[in-house]
Amino acid sequence: EEEEEVVKPSRRATRTTRSEGRKPKRRRIVVASDSENSDEEFRPEEAEASSEEGDSSGVDEAAVSGAESDTEPESPVKPVKRKREADRPAKTLVSSDTPRRAPAAVAPDTKSRLSTFSAPDTFESQAGSGAAAAVWDHEKLDWLRDGKRKDAKRRRQMDPDYDPTTLHVPEDFLNKATPGMRRWWQLKSEMFDAVLFYKVGKFYELYHMDAVIGVTELGLTFMKGSWAHSGFPEIGFARFSDGLVQKGYKVARVEQLETPEMMEARCKSMGRPTKFDRVVHREVCRVITKGTQTYSVLDGAPSESHCQYLLCVKEKAEEEASGGRRAYGVGFVDTSVGKFHVGQFEDDRHCSRFRTLVAHYPPAQVLFEKGNLSSETRKLLKASLASAMQEALQPGTQFWDAAKTLKVLAEEDYFTESTAADGGKVALPAELRAMTSESDALGLTPGDGYELALSALGGCVFYLKKCLVDQELLSMGKFEEYVPVDVEMSQAEGSGSSFFAKTRQRMVLDGVTLSNLEILQNGATGTAEGTLLERLDSSCTPFGKRLLKQWLCAPLCCPSAVDERLDALEDLMAEPGHMAETAELLRKLPDLERLLSKIHSMGSALKSRDHPDSRAVLYEETTYSKRKIADFLSALEGFRVMQQIVAALQPALEGFRSPLLRRALGLRGDGGEGLFPDLSGELERWDKAFDHQKARNTGIINPRAGFDPEYDQALAAIKDTERGLQEYLERQRKRLGCKTIGYWGTGRNRFQMEVPDSVPERLVPEEYEVKSTRKGFRRYWTREIERRLAELQGWEEKRDAALKDCMRRLFYNFDKNREAWQTAVECMAVLDVLLCLARYSQGGEGVMTRPRLLLPEGPHAQPFLELRGSRHPCVTKTFFGDDFIPNDVFIGCPEEEEEEE
Numbered sequence: 030e031e032e033e034e035v036v037k038p039s040r041r042a043t044r045t046t047r048s049e050g051r052k053p054k055r056r057r058i059v060v061a062s063d064s065e066n067s068d069e070e071f072r073p074e075e076a077e078a079s080s081e082e083g084d085s086s087g088v089d090e091a092a093v094s095g096a097e098s099d100t101e102p103e104s105p106v107k108p109v110k111r112k113r114e115a116d117r118p119a120k121t122l123v124s125s126d127t128p129r130r131a132p133a134a135v136a137p138d139t140k141s142r143l144s145t146f147s148a149p150d151t152f153e154s155q156a157g158s159g160a161a162a163a164v165w166d167h168e169k170l171d172w173l174r175d176g177k178r179k180d181a182k183r184r185r186q187m188d189p190d191y192d193p194t195t196l197h198v199p200e201d202f203l204n205k206a207t208p209g210m211r212r213w214w215q216l217k218s219e220m221f222d223a224v225l226f227y228k229v230g231k232f233y234e235l236y237h238m239d240a241v242i243g244v245t246e247l248g249l250t251f252m253k254g255s256w257a258h259s260g261f262p263e264i265g266f267a268r269f270s271d272g273l274v275q276k277g278y279k280v281a282r283v284e285q286l287e288t289p290e291m292m293e294a295r296c297k298s299m300g301r302p303t304k305f306d307r308v309v310h311r312e313v314c315r316v317i318t319k320g321t322q323t324y325s326v327l328d329g330a331p332s333e334s335h336c337q338y339l340l341c342v343k344e345k346a347e348e349e350a351s352g353g354r355r356a357y358g359v360g361f362v363d364t365s366v367g368k369f370h371v372g373q374f375e376d377d378r379h380c381s382r383f384r385t386l387v388a389h390y391p392p393a394q395v396l397f398e399k400g401n402l403s404s405e406t407r408k409l410l411k412a413s414l415a416s417a418m419q420e421a422l423q424p425g426t427q428f429w430d431a432a433k434t435l436k437v438l439a440e441e442d443y444f445t446e447s448t449a450a451d452g453g454k455v456a457l458p459a460e461l462r463a464m465t466s467e468s469d470a471l472g473l474t475p476g477d478g479y480e481l482a483l484s485a486l487g488g489c490v491f492y493l494k495k496c497l498v499d500q501e502l503l504s505m506g507k508f509e510e511y512v513p514v515d516v517e518m519s520q521a522e523g524s525g526s527s528f529f530a531k532t533r534q535r536m537v538l539d540g541v542t543l544s545n546l547e548i549l550q551n552g553a554t555g556t557a558e559g560t561l562l563e564r565l566d567s568s569c570t571p572f573g574k575r576l577l578k579q580w581l582c583a584p585l586c587c588p589s590a591v592d593e594r595l596d597a598l599e600d601l602m603a604e605p606g607h608m609a610e611t612a613e614l615l616r617k618l619p620d621l622e623r624l625l626s627k628i629h630s631m632g633s634a635l636k637s638r639d640h641p642d643s644r645a646v647l648y649e650e651t652t653y654s655k656r657k658i659a660d661f662l663s664a665l666e667g668f669r670v671m672q673q674i675v676a677a678l679q680p681a682l683e684g685f686r687s688p689l690l691r692r693a694l695g696l697r698g699d700g701g702e703g704l705f706p707d708l709s710g711e712l713e714r715w716d717k718a719f720d721h722q723k724a725r726n727t728g729i730i731n732p733r734a735g736f737d738p739e740y741d742q743a744l745a746a747i748k749d750t751e752r753g754l755q756e757y758l759e760r761q762r763k764r765l766g767c768k769t770i771g772y773w774g775t776g777r778n779r780f781q782m783e784v785p786d787s788v789p790e791r792l793v794p795e796e797y798e799v800k801s802t803r804k805g806f807r808r809y810w811t812r813e814i815e816r817r818l819a820e821l822q823g824w825e826e827k828r829d830a831a832l833k834d835c836m837r838r839l840f841y842n843f844d845k846n847r848e849a850w851q852t853a854v855e856c857m858a859v860l861d862v863l864l865c866l867a868r869y870s871q872g873g874e875g876v877m878t879r880p881r882l883l884l885p886e887g888p889h890a891q892p893f894l895e896l897r898g899s900r901h902p903c904v905t906k907t908f909f910g911d912d913f914i915p916n917d918v919f920i921g922c923p924e925e926e927e928e929e930e
Contacts, residue, residue, distance in 0.1 A: 165257045167257065173196075179196070179197040180192040181197055182195075195218060195219060195221055196217065197218065198215070212308060213236055216281070216283060217239075223280065224281065225239055226266065226280060226281065228283055228285050228645075229260075230648075232260050232263065233263060235260055237257050241257050243259045243269075247273065249261065263647070264649050264652065266328075267327060267329030274319055277319065279316060279318050282314050283314070284641070284646065286309075286312055286641060292309045292310070313641070314642040315497050315642065316495060319418050321496045324627065325630065331365060336365070336575060337363065337365065338392040338393060338394075339364060339393070339394050340387070340394070340396070341395075342383075342395065342397050343428070344358075344397075344402050345481055353377070353378030353405075354376065354378060356374070357376055357382070357383050358373045359372055359383075359485050360488070361390055361392060361511075364493075364502060365626060366623055366625075366626050367501070367502045367626045368507045369509070371486050372482055372510055372512060373478060374516065380406060382515070383406070384539055384540035384541065386511075386513070387409075387540065388538075389514075389583065392414065394419075394420070396428075397422070398424050398428040399423055422488055427491050429488065429490075431480045432473065434484060434486055437487070441499075444458060458506045460509060463510070464479040514537050514538075514583050515537040534585075534590075536584045536585070538584070547559065547560050548561045548562060548582070549582070561903060564903050565865065565902070567865050569612055569864070569865075572622040572861075575622075575858075576862050597690045598866055600690055612864055614677075617666075617670050618671070622858075624667070625854070627660055628843055629844045631840045632837055632840030634837070655725065658724045658728060658730065661843070662724075664850075665712065665716075668853060672712065689863070690863070691703065692856075694856070704856060705852070706849040708849065711849070715843070717736075719733055719839075730836050731832070732839070740828065747821065750820050750821040750824060754772070754814070754821070758770065758771070765792055773808055774808075777822070778800070780814050781808040782797075782809045782810070782814070783806050783807075784807050786805050876898070892921055893921035894919070894921065896917065898916075900916075
């Protein structure tokens with residue numbers, strides 16, 4: 030007789046059951062047909078624990094049966110095919126003393142489930158590895174084929190108004206789809222140009238054409254079946270989304286906004302819910318592009334320190350008689366720090382100023398109004414910004430005019446957190462208010478010369494709104510008017526920009542000059558190798574690197590301003606010990622400029638109230654909370670290091686000649702010209718706010734007494750209520766004459782008075798209500814206990830709500846002092862760049878000298894340049910020693926003219 034096969038309980042392999050006498054275990058069967066209850070199996074308590082390195086969930090949204098069945102995600106990795114030996118009877122050796130176990134039979138589907146979930150080391154295409162069909166189901170849809178597609182308004186591809194970002198999906202097709210897949214097609218029809226990361230349980234799923242992209246670009250693996258399907262665990266979102274974004278794709282993160290239990294409760298509240306109602310609600314919570322990355326806790330850390338701008342441009346071409354002149358309105362933003370630049374300027378027929386703009390602020394993504402740009406501007410974008418994403422927006426509906434832009438900014442209340450209301454006027458930041466008409470007290474009419482600028486800002490705001498980051502960025506209120514470098518700086522007076530951004534007159538280095546001189550980019554390789562930026566850049570901080578690039582793009586040409594910087598370099602080089610110590614401390618600083626933007630976003634009350642992300646069901650919530658706390662503590666530690674730097678340099682500050690250093694390192698309010706804020710009081714306050722190490726380990730912030738009034742009030746009320754219950758128990762003990770009476774129970778059944786049977790029932794008061802019993806005891810509730818318990822539960826709910834919102838309120842309170850934090854970062858950025866230039870002056874090959882800048886004397890003075898024994902800073906790095914001979918350069922010098930004569 031064949032022996033029964035047994036599997037150890039610790040193994041996850043499928044049990045092999047006898048064909049007779051045992052009821053087979055209920056399990057999920059993956060088939061090609063649809064199921065109406067496709068979402069109910071994704072319960073947190075039932076879902077299989079996912080590996081952080083997993084490729085895909087393998088959860089088939091369209092083919093799941095049994096809402097209550099034990100589900101196990103099928104592996105997306107193709108199982109290794111092993112050759113099976115010919116069928117033969119298994120050899121069974123049975124001991125005479127004790128029976129031995131036969132090896133467990135492993136079904137093919139179990140082998141698939143037990144396959145590795147590890148992500149690929151490299152993103153290589155595996156398109157052929159898991160393809161179950163030569164032609165996918167979505168490729169067979171006639172209405173989806175190229176040339177036959179329609180946009181959401183049913184315009185065909187050959188229509189000039191066709192919108193490639195939307196898709197028309199036939200209604201009869203949607204009605205035949207499963208509830209989950211119907212929702213996927215609805216979202217895909219709204220953003221056809223994006224790759225949907227569609228949340229199903231603990232996994233992000235990619236379906237149809239998106240799955241093909243995931244396999245081709247990210248190295249994911251197809252699930253078996255006739256329709257394309259791949260995916261990965263929630264924890265892998267940062268890696269896989271960034272992989273697509275860096276390759277120029279849009280990524281839309283779709284989250285579940287309710288649990289299956291919440292969905293059931295919603296359906297019960299409806300009259301007659303349909304099968305399409307019986308699916309957890311999902312919404313797009315974020316759209317990420319190359320120009321809109323904010324590096325949230327889900328997105329991961331930035332891959333580079335330099336800015337990635339989103340540029341929106343609108344053009345107005347002048348008449349031919351004007352010589353081809355044109356006007357541009359621009360709005361561009363670095364979404365990682367939330368700073369907007371808005372401006373309008375005239376330009377020549379060669380687009381010189383616009384070329385300079387894109388050279389100084391290279392955009393990662395360009396937005397423009399469809400049909401608006403001239404042929405010259407389109408050629409410029411194609412030639413100079415070939416690597417940038419470029420997208421046309423529909424006039425009016427997507428690319429707003431100036432009036433609609435101001436109307437939306439007023440209605441959305443973006444600036445209620447950053448700017449107080451002013452006597453009924455729209456609370457616009459000062460920079461934007463200056464662009465409105467003086468005759469309009471409400472600020473809803475654009476001013477003269479700003480129509481194009483505000484329209485460009487409108488296109489930018491629309492796109493940020495579409496990407497669901499408009500609230501967190503605009504509410505910071507960081508705006509600056511963009512003025513071309515060759516325009517008189519007096520036009521920028523009162524722009525509200527920081528002190529260090531208002532540095533006098535600057536030299537004009539247009540895009541052609543920057544390219545020819547290879548200031549930022551090597552013309553041959555397209556990298557920074559061999560450029561002046563690479564030669565000079567030894568900055569210790571990311572924000573220092575960004576400031577150095579700005580300084581190189583627009584060098585000072587005012588002699589007094591140049592002398593201030595040169596004095597600062599000499600002061601620093603005279604203190605080599607302080608230089609080394611300061612550089613070591615600067616290297617410890619994180620990217621505080623971007624961290625301040627993240628903290629603002631995490632603390633925004635506006636976002637927490639209205640944003641779909643605030644309702645998303647995230648299974649790695651603890652991990653994300655720990656990341657938030659780690660970022661916050663990193664920022665606090667960074668500002669402590671800044672305090673150390675300023676304190677260390679205070680003794681030397683007295684002897685510095687440079688007013689630039691005295692402003693950057695001097696403390697504000699000390700009676701001098703210092704701008705660095707005193708952060709000691711704020712940092713001490715945050716040190717005492719909560720237990721930092723406990724919060725870092727647990728991902729939960731428990732504020733200490735006195736920091737959060739709502740939390741403190743709830744805790745005090747809970748203690749009072751519990752004390753009242755204990756006093757009530759003492760009275761009942763005396764009443765019944767039994768000191769052993771105590772409370773029993775948990776949760777909603779707490780505080781049942783457990784009375785021993787030794788107390789006669791005739792002594793039990795009538796208001797006592799029996800709730801439960803156990804051997805030798807009876808348990809009672811009274812109306813007083815019920816009332817006090819309900820009161821206690823109410824305060825516990827308030828405590829939990831306060832604790833849940835405590836982290837956001839903590840970040841919000843920190844962000845209230847944003848101006849001081851931001852000023853400190855700007856001061857440190859200036860110090861970092863000055864140290865960088867000082868190190869170059871000390872370590873450059875050969876002798877260094879301080880240049881003399883002479884102002885012209887007399888009305889007929891001619892400019893001249895005289896260099897003796899000069900060397901090119903980039904050439905000396907490659908050619909040194911005897912191979913390089915210093916050069917003398919004379920341009921416009923009187924001696925040169927005499928020699929020529």
